[in-house]
Amino acid sequence: MELQTFAEVAIAAAVKSVILVAVLLTSFAYMTLLERKVMAFLQVRLGPNRVGPGGFFQPVADGLKLFFKEELIPAEADRIMFVLAPAITVIPALIILAVVPFGPPLNVCIPTAIGQPDWKWVCYNVPLAVADLNVGMLYILSVASIAVYGIVLAGWSSANKYATMGGIRSTAQMVSYEIALGLSVVGPTLMVGSLSLREITQWQADHYWLVLTQPIGAIIYFLATLAEVNRAPFDMPEAEQELTAGYHTEYSGMKFALFFMAEYIKMVAVSAVGVTLFFGGYLGPFLDVVPNWMAAILGLLYFFIKTFVLLVVMIWIRGTLPRFRYDQLMRFGWKVMLPLALANVAVTAVAVVLFGGRLG
């Protein structure tokens, strides 16, 4: 049966949220290790290999170290904003993935009326997403853009010139790339006719992966997310060689770790959203032929593998390309990405009107 009563939905959502947050925090920790290992591989060195086998416990050691570091707040800083900024950055990153389906619906059976003679198994058909929002894509865009406040406020409240410059850069950059990002997801939305990520995945299950008809959308999405999550070659706000550490120059200890966490979780999140939008999400072979529980595991596995590939590509880009300059980045965003994304939307819209359902 489906989840119906408020209690059922709430309990399921709570359980799924806890699992999701736990998975995201773990993935953050191991993203740092993955990045260091992949970068090390690209740079002909070994990477972390002292803590645990192959450096496996390095993230734990890093976390512990940051946990015990002194938390410094500059004397001139705006204390409230300074403390609030990391939280504003990290919370949106954690909740972006709430609407993304990770696998096919799973049958969960729990015994009811335990201890009584007429106890029985009740099976629920639980979708593997925290919430199936019918405006899921809008939710993602809006939540993702909240994070920019954290960075701007961090830069501004630090009372540090480098941090302020980092904050200003990031505002300009994120605002400009948000538009291209928003437009890049319009294409798939038009074709599917829904903003719900579950339905987008379902459409791809019925037809084909959207990247086949939306390659430009996919590329723009990927580039815009690189800018959105401040990854190289768009890592302007924290350009180490210019602004020492950009907006988080003055942060230390766990507050710094929160910014770090936000960046890596957002990397995972936008990759996961990209996979769902363009690469069929959890879809893959054998999902229909295996039993339900195995399909869920397979779906998760496919989802994981696709996300992993995107993440490695991000790291690979960082290891290879020099950084854009601030004005060049803005020019690229407004003069290249935006027109391309608009053209993509227009062409998709015309195609959808002309061919209607035959696109599928």
Add this chain to the structure above:
Amino acid sequence: MTDLREVETTLDQLRHLFTERAFSGETMVLNMGPQHPSTHGVLRLILELDGETVVRAIPDIGFLHTGVEKNMEAKTYLKALAMTDRLDYLNNIGNNLTYCLAIEKLMEVNVPERAQVLRVLMAELQRIASHLVWLGTHCIDLAALSILLYCFRDRERIMDIFEMVSGQRMMTTYIRPGGVWRDVPAGFEEAVKDFLEYLPAKLDDYERLLTNNPIFKMRAQGVGHISAEDALHWGMTGSSLRGSGVNYDVRRAMPYCGYETYDFDVPLETGGDVYSRYLCRMREFRESLKICRQALDRLPKTKGPVMTADRKVAPPPRSELSTSMESLIHHFKLYTEGFTPPVGEVYAATESPRGELGVRLVSDGTPKPQRVHYRCPSWANLQALTTMSEGCLVADLVAIIGSIDIVLGDVDR
């Protein structure tokens, strides 16, 4: 408590450094360095910024002042040699060489042929090593992270060769007045040959990653422009000058160590921007490799001593001490007092990886130099930073510093 009057006087003293807009709060004064990831050591830049645009960038030097030049005056000529290694820590051989050339010029010492070939070979290897560090740090300034590691991997092989030859990786003190310290050990030629075969393919790789990379070109082309006249006025030399189209290379203009007998080109670019300087240096790699190959070919043909036979400069072999009275005296004098050049003043120059490295040596006829002055290319090139960086962005500033390849040990001495 700081005395307020003191603060005010300091402000007044600094007033000429900034425009009036800085005092009305229209522009921001930013202190970049001396602790900053991309000032190549301890360079401090006082920036006046209008948003992200640099109104004025003033290099403030002296944070790495070591007093080497002054210290050299208190040491004998040979002992002072060991200090020259510590100046430009990417061009140790070149520092030795220039100082030795000055002494040899003053004392009119003839250097044996084999020593000359070894000097050229080592100097060119040093140039390649220095350029590798330049390439790596220049790229990391532009956030192309991996190339730094590749460059240091390649440089390691040169360091191994240096260690093989002198027992030291950096502070070799290999070049001595009158020749070189010792002949090269067995296996040296093979090691150099291996390296010369190894590097060109790697350079091709780096060029593939950078030369036509659109992001790199956007960052480098048209940035940090300086005209040939300005460059000359500021006394710029080396690739930083040749990138502006001035054909000046000490190896050609005032040949030393027999450079006139080697076949090599002096790369020239006319753009005068970061990209031109980059192209110049990348081609210099290949030219240095060419010179190294020629020197390596000459090495087997020039068997013989690597130190001058002039006993007033170089100690006699130990075997002579028990048979020759004169040798014993020379040995004693050289190791107690050192050699004594005649009264006089000379200037000797070499082409360091950064430009013209000159030594002005003044002798008052005692075993210690009266004055040793290094004319350091980084120092002269850094002066032009203010001109080059006018109106550029903060990100460009970093690229410009990388492109003139300063070494702070060379700037402050």
